[in-house]
Amino acid sequence: MTAMSESRSELLAWLNELLQINYIKVEQCGTGAAYCQILDSIYLDIPMTRVKMNAKHEYEFIANFKVMQNVFKSKRVEKPIPIEKLVKCKMQDNLEFLQWMKRFWDTNYPGHPYDPVARRRGQATDAPTTLAPVASSRAANTPGVPGSRSGGKTPIGGHRTGSASAVNHEQVLGLQAQLKEMSAHLEGLEKERDFYFAKLRDIEILVQQQCEDLAKEGREDITLGEIQKILYSTEDGFEVPESGAAAAEEEETF
Structure with missing residues (x-):
């Protein structure tokens, strides 16, 4: 390079x-x-x-x-x-x-x-980072970290000052923001998964129909066969359990 x-x-x-x-x-x-x-x-x-x-x-x-x-x-x-x-x-x-x-x-x-x-017509530019949103909240109690709070220790036996509860409140808000972002991200991934799965399913049905039509005529298509191999291939080290496969075949016979 x-x-x-x-x-x-x-x-x-x-x-x-x-x-x-x-x-x-x-x-x-x-x-x-x-x-x-x-x-x-x-x-x-x-x-x-x-x-x-x-x-x-x-x-x-x-x-x-x-x-x-x-x-x-x-x-x-x-x-x-x-x-x-x-x-x-x-x-x-x-x-x-x-x-x-x-x-x-x-x-x-x-x-x-x-x-x-x-x-960009004033579009927001808050691109995500790999840092946890609550990092700034943790930093609030960490000496030497930019943005950390400075102040005396809580007196032994005395009541807590408002700063401690404020920090806890910030941590809760940070966790809530993180949870919200993760939920939105998960929802997006699920939509993306369903979108591509639906496409693959349509392709599978189309290929299967073509193969069945060709089989009736006593012919076959090498390309369609290769496509089916790709569609039905499994990840390395993963095999469909025999019991599950047998059950699937039984369901298809009815």
């Missing part, structure tokens, strides 16, 4: 200044939103209304990258976008891609004024 002079902190500083956002981790670029707006700062014609700046679910990340793919195609940018890796929000994958984006920007940015907030 080509050596880069920019560190992670330098890249984030450049990104935050260019787009007027407040990313704290390179992994946040995995939503695809920042990458899209970097391109917009160059070309000024990216459909930013289709870019979800505060995307929180993987299917939203993928939609952002689809916008980016269309831009690369229209601008004839010969650079593969490893969407499957980037949307996992891993540091190394996004660091390498952000480094490439920085080089691309350095080469192609024409130097015109750019108003990132106006271009």
Whole structure:
């Protein structure tokens, strides 16, 4: 890999200044939103209304990258976008891609004024991070941590001051916010799962019908057979229990 002079902190500083956002981790670029707006700062014609700046679910990340793919195609940018890796929000994958984006920007940015907030029409940019939302609440009682509370100890045998209850209240609010975010994320994953499962089920039915029609004519299609193998393949190390398979066959006979 080509050596880069920019560190992670330098890249984030450049990104935050260019787009007027407040990313704290390179992994946040995995939503695809920042990458899209970097391109917009160059070309000024990216459909930013289709870019979800505060995307929180993987299917939203993928939609952002689809916008980016269309831009690369229209601008004839010969650079593969490893969407499957980037949307996992891993540091190394996004660091390498952000480094490439920085080089691309350095080469192609024409130097015109750019108003990132106006271009995204004031969309919120609170991309998710891998940090727990309650981290700031824990830090409230940790000496030496920015934002921590300072004050004397609670007198032995005396009553607690209001600061302790305030910290507990903040922790509860933080946990509630974390639970809400996790519930929303789970709901999004379930919708995404059901969406793709329905597609696979439609394909399975179509292939099965075609195979049955061909079988009646005494013919077979190698491609359809391979598709069925893929559809019915199992993960390595996993086998369908014989009892379960037998039960399924019995159900199908009725």
